[in-house]
Amino acid sequence: MLKKLPGISVGQNDNILFRGASGINVMIDGKMTYLSGSQLANLLKGMSAEDINKIELITSPTAEFDAAGNTGIINIIPIKNIKKGYAVDLRTAVSKGKYWMTNENISASLRTKKINLYGSFDYNTPHRFTQNNSGNTINEEENTFQLNRENEKTFKIKYYTWRLGTEWQFSPKHNIGISYHGYIDDFKGFNNSTVNKVDNSGGVTIFYPFR
Numbered sequence: 001m002l003k004k005l006p007g008i009s010v011g012q013n014d015n016i017l018f019r020g021a022s023g024i025n026v027m028i029d030g031k032m033t034y035l036s037g038s039q040l041a042n043l044l045k046g047m048s049a050e051d052i053n054k055i056e057l058i059t060s061p062t063a064e065f066d067a068a069g070n071t072g073i074i075n076i077i078p079i080k081n082i083k084k085g086y087a088v089d090l091r092t093a094v095s096k097g098k099y100w101m102t103n104e105n106i107s108a109s110l111r112t113k114k115i116n117l118y119g120s121f122d123y124n125t126p127h128r129f130t131q132n133n134s135g136n137t138i139n140e141e142e143n144t145f146q147l148n149r150e151n152e153k154t155f156k157i158k159y160y161t162w163r164l165g166t167e168w169q170f171s172p173k174h175n176i177g178i179s180y181h182g183y184i185d186d187f188k189g190f191n192n193s194t195v196n197k198v199d200n201s202g203g204v205t206i207f208y209p210f211r
Contacts, residue, residue, distance in 0.1 A: 005057050005074070018059075018072040027075040028181055044076075047161055051107060051120060053079045078163070086110045098129035099156075116167040116177075124159040146198040151191070158186040 007019045018024045026033050026044075056075040086109065093103040107120035135148040165179030 005055060007059075008057070008074070016074070024072045024074060027073060029077055029179065030075060031179065033181070047076075047122060051078050051105065051122075053077045084111050084113065097127075098154075099127040101125050101127055114169045116169070118166075119164045120162065122159070122161040124161070126157050126159070128155040128157070129153070148196040148198070149193065150196075151193045154190040154192075156186075156188040156190070160184040160186075 008024075009017045009020070015022055016024055016026070054077050056077065058073040058075065060072075088108045089106070091105045095101045102123070102125050104123045105120065107118070109116065109118040111117075130153045132151045133149065134151075135146065138145045138147060161181075161183040163179065163181050165177060167175050167177030169175045
């Protein structure tokens, strides 16, 4: 979702770049995250776009912001329920490529005249699969061998992301609150490679599978 912002790109190791430069900071609802590049990338991947109200891009941070964000600051503002009472929202999305992938979210809030409690949980499985084929010919004395390689990589990924918070409206124009954002990622990679050796002189094919 950040790639849609002007000047924002994602480099190697999921580092967020602004106009090609690193050092941009990310805030969630006006609060600095202070996460590393990979940790921040995993947190954002686990967030549901339906829970985001808007994304602000601050290209010239003022003195009130941390000096570490002098390249720029991205402020992700989540949707808040402003109606009194309680609300529970369940969402799910399913897609199919090589593997089934799901994105599920549950959010809930309870608001009274002065107190607001809210929380959400996301479960995301953006599995990936890649396949590469290559080959070459080897001349050995009077025989010629054809080597065909097939490499398959499977990445089973699970993201668990949650957000909990509370706010106290102590005056018509002022409130104070606390929130907690967390995530857990479960990343498993599998590599399956096979080499087919074809002996043209005898028409014999030998398989050498390995992992």
